[in-house]
Amino acid sequence: MTTETEAAVERGYTADKDAYLRRLKRIEGQVRGIARMVDEDQYCIDILTQVAAINKALHAVSIGLLQEHIQHCVVGAAHEATATGDPTAVDGKVKEATDAISRLLR
Template structure:
């Protein structure tokens, strides 16, 4: 994973887990967007298939890094916050909901 996408705790409970890393995520996504445009240009210019596939693999890898980073942020921020809240208000359903949400996200990433 890109070291610029590592988690730093959010300063406000209303912030999303990735908020402190938002600029790094946006930079990464803009770079990926440029790579995808480059792939389209390669197809338009009839470049060699393997060269195009190499670039597709690079985009997939970059998107995977973003996905894992966001998932890590979600677990460290949202799930942990739900667990803390459940401890203070005695509502374990909040933890179950966040864990289920994270599990479904992981499942989508693995498809």
């Protein structure tokens, strides 16, 4: 779900895109490893330890993306609001960030 539909929009995470992709591929490998552990009837505590590691890794990705959103999108909207005198753009970006934080805390 995106609110911006422009194809060539630079996102806040663009500069770190390769690092995010590496982290996500590592997480993907960990998930496959857990599936293999379950298939091989590994000890449940060992599986839960791996699940906790994945949760922590996903949390780190989420926090990074949220930080990038605030630094790029919210601050950019604030600059736009200052230039135009219209605060609605910043209100929308702050609401997006707040909603994202709410989803992360559920």
